[in-house]
Amino acid sequence: MQTHDRKMLVIIGEAALEKSLVRDARSFGAHGYTIADVRGGGERGDREARWEADRSIEMKMICDAAVAEKLAQHVLASYAPNYALTLFTADVGVFRPQKF
Amino acid sequence: MQTHDRKMLVIIGEAALEKSLVRDARSFGAHGYTIADVRGGGERGDREARWEADRSIEMKMICDAAVAEKLAQHVLASYAPNYALTLFTADVGVFRPQKF
Amino acid sequence: MQTHDRKMLVIIGEAALEKSLVRDARSFGAHGYTIADVRGGGERGDREARWEADRSIEMKMICDAAVAEKLAQHVLASYAPNYALTLFTADVGVFRPQKF
Amino acid sequence: MDPVVLFFLLGLIARIAKSDLRLPESLYDALAIYLLLAIGLKGGVQLAQQPLATVLPQALAAIALGACIPLLAFPILRLKLARADAASIAAHYGSVSVVTFAVATSFLAAQSVATESYMPLIVALMEAPGIVVGIVLARTGSAQRIAWGALAHEVLFGKSVLLLLGGLAIGALIGPEGMEPIAPLFTDLFKGVLALFLLEMGLVAGGQIGDLKRAGPFLTAFGVGAPLAFGLLGALVGHLLGLSVGGAAVLAALAASASYIAAPTAMRIAVPEANPALSIGVALGVTFPFNLFVGIPVYLHYARWFGGS
Amino acid sequence: MDPVVLFFLLGLIARIAKSDLRLPESLYDALAIYLLLAIGLKGGVQLAQQPLATVLPQALAAIALGACIPLLAFPILRLKLARADAASIAAHYGSVSVVTFAVATSFLAAQSVATESYMPLIVALMEAPGIVVGIVLARTGSAQRIAWGALAHEVLFGKSVLLLLGGLAIGALIGPEGMEPIAPLFTDLFKGVLALFLLEMGLVAGGQIGDLKRAGPFLTAFGVGAPLAFGLLGALVGHLLGLSVGGAAVLAALAASASYIAAPTAMRIAVPEANPALSIGVALGVTFPFNLFVGIPVYLHYARWFGGS
Amino acid sequence: MDPVVLFFLLGLIARIAKSDLRLPESLYDALAIYLLLAIGLKGGVQLAQQPLATVLPQALAAIALGACIPLLAFPILRLKLARADAASIAAHYGSVSVVTFAVATSFLAAQSVATESYMPLIVALMEAPGIVVGIVLARTGSAQRIAWGALAHEVLFGKSVLLLLGGLAIGALIGPEGMEPIAPLFTDLFKGVLALFLLEMGLVAGGQIGDLKRAGPFLTAFGVGAPLAFGLLGALVGHLLGLSVGGAAVLAALAASASYIAAPTAMRIAVPEANPALSIGVALGVTFPFNLFVGIPVYLHYARWFGGS
Numbered sequence A, B, C: 001m002q003t004h005d006r007k008m009l010v011i012i013g014e015a016a017l018e019k020s021l022v023r024d025a026r027s028f029g030a031h032g033y034t035i036a037d038v039r040g041g042g043e044r045g046d047r048e049a050r051w052e053a054d055r056s057i058e059m060k061m062i063c064d065a066a067v068a069e070k071l072a073q074h075v076l077a078s079y080a081p082n083y084a085l086t087l088f089t090a091d092v093g094v095f096r097p098q099k100f
Numbered sequence D, E, F: 001m002d003p004v005v006l007f008f009l010l011g012l013i014a015r016i017a018k019s020d021l022r023l024p025e026s027l028y029d030a031l032a033i034y035l036l037l038a039i040g041l042k043g044g045v046q047l048a049q050q051p052l053a054t055v056l057p058q059a060l061a062a063i064a065l066g067a068c069i070p071l072l073a074f075p076i077l078r079l080k081l082a083r084a085d086a087a088s089i090a091a092h093y094g095s096v097s098v099v100t101f102a103v104a105t106s107f108l109a110a111q112s113v114a115t116e117s118y119m120p121l122i123v124a125l126m127e128a129p130g131i132v133v134g135i136v137l138a139r140t141g142s143a144q145r146i147a148w149g150a151l152a153h154e155v156l157f158g159k160s161v162l163l164l165l166g167g168l169a170i171g172a173l174i175g176p177e178g179m180e181p182i183a184p185l186f187t188d189l190f191k192g193v194l195a196l197f198l199l200e201m202g203l204v205a206g207g208q209i210g211d212l213k214r215a216g217p218f219l220t221a222f223g224v225g226a227p228l229a230f231g232l233l234g235a236l237v238g239h240l241l242g243l244s245v246g247g248a249a250v251l252a253a254l255a256a257s258a259s260y261i262a263a264p265t266a267m268r269i270a271v272p273e274a275n276p277a278l279s280i281g282v283a284l285g286v287t288f289p290f291n292l293f294v295g296i297p298v299y300l301h302y303a304r305w306f307g308g309s
């Protein structure tokens, strides 16, 4: 069975961004998204998920390269200056190309 | 240290599938699996994980390409028609080739 | 927008290792890490996350290939003989190369 | 109307108003486990004081009632729906809602209407038969076979039946004195926990409104008509069994209620081609609130009517 | 000092000593939901026995007080901080800490000092105004516009306001008799749950010490001086409104307290360029413990002083 | 046998029958935190009424007892097991099970057998010594060094010791009057929460059966023989210390119990080459249920026997 190339854009950041990120993902044309609760640490210190202000999420979207690129650009410009945030992309293969 | 190429098959879907997916993974020859609780949205609407019927899981298996392919085919055929489900593969490198 | 190649090292293992792994990640030069609570199964049996001794975590670090390699080597040598543990790497692209 | 019902309303409003109020998933699970166990325990303590054999006719009748309801619901639902969807919804109505039972019991207590002590046993017995019949209906005339073994396991060891029966058994074994030290948790807090759980149910039910709109007026009408009809049947059966007015009203409420714990899980596995948005939408979005706000007092009327009082 | 405050100390010690003690996230959420709802319910039951119109002047004054505090705090904070940070911290102090309210109320009860029954309503009303003013301060003279619609929604349907007001409404509707069956959960357990929540707050506050050190002496001094000053203002306003000594002390504690539930969430979205480590560090790491250990008795002194007793 | 033990049985049956019943992880954590804190508080309130110095001999003897047990267990375990495994299992038995303590206490209370008020302090003191000795046993004659600093930290600030000692300290400081407002949570609910926790322990223990089968008959026999022997030792020590019959029975139960909160965590870090399936399998799969169903009454017999009554 053949797989089709897509991009997976992964955004790790403050839980406060969840609503906005979901809205953005939809408006930039991602067909879906998946979110997990995570904890972690980076430039902006440790985020241990002990209480509201300290929670982080990891959001992943599978989409075509163009959508991933535009969404990433928007997220970087809108949130990266002020929020704990990590972004990366990876190449993935999907089986149902029309779905993503 | 050299890494060895393997496939990671990732299945995101309804929590009700967990038992079946674990059974399938074993019977198709995956040596292991990892599951996280997630929420998300896609074609079949938003799944916010507020209660039982609304929960989703993300399951990943690292295996050789043949196992990944057969398992994916089975999952697509058995569950995709009736369940909220996303499948993708990615290339990963492992350090202990005999383990996967 | 251009992405820059990095490695993502993913470590899945017993929750008891969390503190040590975070310490190691820092001392080997990873700029950050993200952890999720997971459950799973492998060589060392099923880990269902029902209580303390039964919990697993998935930790991911984005770093350059050299750091990933050294960290992986250390983790394999220190923990793999005695702990339920899975390690793999994947290629990812980041947008802010100085961050990782 | 019981005061705890206002918590449901608060949850419903919060969800419809898109408030960020969200109960943690594990709290939902914990509250559900508590309620099932507490209902079982309370029933068990009372059962202990009564020879079990005397309950047999009522027990069998309850099982039969649960099995009949889907057979009645199915042909009506088939008018508009595919076989799998009709069968799945029928199964939800054949099974029972434990929270509806709890609210009905507490409503009757507030009205000083006595009920038979073994009603929690009836709840446990009525969980499964409707589900089994629903699955059979879905598979009749289809090539797919029913996994009877897995189904039997699900029915006997599913979370809700296990906790209800387990609680009943423990309650019967420990009796009133054994219950005393654990009563502050399992008895005194019951009503408050029920209120919290209804808050959560309101939040969940509020999320079904969208699905319901898509489902259309037929299903919404069914969600109101079915409890009224099955409640009448339940009250009649209760009357014929010689239950007290309170007992008949509870049986009516059980018959009128639709499951949203055991049935959705079971149907998702056994009849995956049924759309869960339809069954959960009508059970939780229409029938559950209807029973809370309107149905329960009506079922007491039914019971009084048959009871001739 | 209330015994429950020792639980805060235990949590603080555990965190500073790097103990592995950690309360599950969902327990934190569950306890917070419980406390908000329980405070609302208790207030509602008491409100039910009193014509609402008589509370209007106090309600308006409380809203005005909450709105004024950031205006007073902002210029002082601007001496050392960027606009966004000063505005965000000001917003935290304009809003209120529900747990500080609970501890103050319980301290006064232990001292047999009566308070007005409608104080929980005042808490709900004082949550939001300070936050709104803080956001306006942050945006004044800036190109960025305020999303008034989203802000209004946040203010009215944010978790804490919704639970407080929801609890108040339910309490008022069900009255004392309706409250009785749910009192074992929502009244009897209140103090114990508050103790557990303070344990968790200690664990969280202990984690702010590092941020605080980085923030420097100015902010630490503010964290002590602000509650003393705003507490005085609150006591004065309470006196002028004709509140009892207990009521004025509670209003002082509310004015002196800084929000760490509603405000951090709201400011993170509305003023993202403000550094949350500063505002949370001072609110939770300095002012919250200061109020628990020192402030609350001081505010009672204030109130007695104005009250002339 | 205490009624709460039936909840353990229900959990065990559910797991063995592969029921989908599963308590949320965070509920497990929350219940454990509650139990530790509640036991500490209760003990602290009673300690407050007694000069601490009088407890010193018993305290030292309990520490010594905890440290000796692994030394006795180790050579027997070495007959069949590798050094690390033998040492790790020995450490589990040297430490104590807080839930076994709670069930024993409640069993004795039901039998109207009085116990010394400071027993919760003894529990806290007996958590760690056995673990430390077990680690030393594992490392004796090995090249690996013990991280004494980390170990001391773990021992003093580990979750269970911290909550027990913290509860004791708070209880002692607030005394009976301070305890009153938080008693509805920490005292009245204790038995019910213990029942729920036992349900969860049953679910966990049921999962150890497979490991146990692999471990073979030697370890299973050890899991029954060890508590009987160490219980006898505990009762003897209690008698020699001049404890009451109840106190000696509790000390016997503590000696006979095996830790499954503190020890597994500590050993996993300090002696990673030990197989946790063995130690947890025997501690939780054999000794814990054995103590619940058989051991505790036996230890009371022991104590009565020594006590000559």
Ligand SMILES: Nc1ncnc2c1ncn2[C@@H]1O[C@H](COP(=O)(O)O)[C@@H](O)[C@H]1O
Pocket: A012, A013, A039, A040, A041, A042, A043, A044, A045, A046, A047, A056, A083, A084, A085, A086, C030, C031, C032, C033, C034, C035, C060, C061, C062, C063, C100
């Ligand atoms: N190098 C990294 N690898 C994996 N996750 C990271 C990395 N750096 C940051 N993160 C995650 O992204 C969040 C925000 O990062 P930062 O903005 O660097 O504080 C952190 O809390 C981590 O969860």
Ligand SMILES: Nc1ncnc2c1ncn2[C@@H]1O[C@H](COP(=O)(O)O)[C@@H](O)[C@H]1O
Pocket: A030, A031, A032, A033, A034, A035, A060, A061, A062, A063, A100, B012, B013, B039, B040, B041, B042, B043, B044, B045, B046, B047, B056, B083, B084, B085, B086
């Ligand atoms: N494009 C996507 N990227 C990431 N996750 C997705 C995507 N589409 C769907 N999902 C996830 O897969 C689940 C089922 O998808 P669907 O069958 O499309 O409703 C959703 O609830 C999401 O968690």
Ligand SMILES: Nc1ncnc2c1ncn2[C@@H]1O[C@H](COP(=O)(O)O)[C@@H](O)[C@H]1O
Pocket: B030, B031, B032, B033, B034, B035, B060, B061, B062, B063, B100, C012, C013, C039, C040, C041, C042, C043, C044, C045, C046, C047, C056, C083, C084, C085, C086
């Ligand atoms: N092939 C695999 N694919 C994905 N996850 C795995 C795999 N093998 C093991 N794991 C995860 O790694 C943990 C430890 O693996 P093991 O040491 O093989 O028992 C398991 O509990 C799983 O969560």
Ligand code: NA
Pocket: D069, D092, D093, D094, D095, D096, D097, D254, D255, D256, D257, D258, D259
């Ligand atoms: Na029904």
Ligand code: NA
Pocket: E069, E092, E093, E094, E095, E096, E097, E254, E255, E256, E257, E258, E259
């Ligand atoms: Na304030």
Ligand code: NA
Pocket: F069, F092, F093, F094, F095, F096, F097, F254, F255, F256, F257, F258, F259
């Ligand atoms: Na022991």
